Amino acid sequence: MRFASPRHIAGILCAVLAAAVPAHAQQAPDPFRWMNFHNQKDQDIITWVTQALASEKWTAIREIGVEYDAALVLTTLRASPDSPANQDAFSVWSVSLTTHALTPLISGFNLRWLDSLTFAEGEPGEMSVLYDSCSVCAPETYFTAFHFDLSQHMWAARWMRGGQGVPLWSANMPPSVTLTQVYAGFAESNGRALVGTWSHFDYGGAKPTEDYVYRYEVDPLSRLERTQMLSGRDADALKLRVCRSGETLPGLARGQDSALCQQLVHPRQERVPVTTPPAHNRGQSAPPH
Numbered sequence: 001m002r003f004a005s006p007r008h009i010a011g012i013l014c015a016v017l018a019a020a021v022p023a024h025a026q027q028a029p030d031p032f033r034w035m036n037f038h039n040q041k042d043q044d045i046i047t048w049v050t051q052a053l054a055s056e057k058w059t060a061i062r063e064i065g066v067e068y069d070a071a072l073v074l075t076t077l078r079a080s081p082d083s084p085a086n087q088d089a090f091s092v093w094s095v096s097l098t099t100h101a102l103t104p105l106i107s108g109f110n111l112r113w114l115d116s117l118t119f120a121e122g123e124p125g126e127m128s129v130l131y132d133s134c135s136v137c138a139p140e141t142y143f144t145a146f147h148f149d150l151s152q153h154m155w156a157a158r159w160m161r162g163g164q165g166v167p168l169w170s171a172n173m174p175p176s177v178t179l180t181q182v183y184a185g186f187a188e189s190n191g192r193a194l195v196g197t198w199s200h201f202d203y204g205g206a207k208p209t210e211d212y213v214y215r216y217e218v219d220p221l222s223r224l225e226r227t228q229m230l231s232g233r234d235a236d237a238l239k240l241r242v243c244r245s246g247e248t249l250p251g252l253a254r255g256q257d258s259a260l261c262q263q264l265v266h267p268r269q270e271r272v273p274v275t276t277p278p279a280h281n282r283g284q285s286a287p288p289h
Helices: 006-019 040-052 232-243 259-265
Strands: 060-067 070-077 089-096 102-113 127-132 140-149 154-157 166-170 178-187 193-202 210-218 225-230
Touching: 040 060, 040 070, 040 089, 070 154, 089 154, 102 140, 102 154, 166 178, 166 193, 178 232, 178 259, 193 232, 210 232, 225 232, 232 259
Parallel strands: none
Antiparallel strands: 060 070, 070 089, 089 102, 102 127, 127 140, 140 154, 140 166, 178 193, 193 210, 210 225
């Protein structure tokens, strides 16, 4: 029995794609699927990916997902054979099925898969994740989503800056500062998802408090990631929205129970002392005649 090589399969797919209309004009059915490590028909792809990763450091290949001519690959690295599994480092790669080209996307610890999210109207959902910067430390927590870049024939991670995705949470509290952090993901009425973050720095009266409010989304026209630092009414509106727990996306919300959020969502009505006399008050003395 003869098996088609990944290079041959990818070549046919590329030829079909080259003749097709742009993806934003006519969205084809999403061809993504995960490889089954125990299924013989997926072994050629698995072998191809293993060879592409041969020069990299990893202990195990955990997942391989394929769309068109590129594979999204998750590997883990264990520091030593007796190290706890929950301390494994992970890396996510894009592997070309035509050239063996290997592109690192993200690395970190404690990877958590979220529900698939749609960031561009009419586009398929994207695999979204949370992950940490380290395992035995006070970690930074990040968010990103993986999408297939049709123009580059490779996988890409959203909102990458300095090698990491969206900064959501920091366990490193600055000295002499009270830091309140809140974040949440939302689905708009048209189905598009976005992420909002709010960091509030209270310096204990040494200087005025500072607020950093960010909105992360995909621009509907360019289909590129957009990061906006908000101020004024826009910032106030997003603060209130991230603090309301009712409309947040599953698994993508934290900090709503903070005192700052509770005061914003449920402001306490302070009693104002009454200084005017009641209407029936006639006084205790009568004026002279």
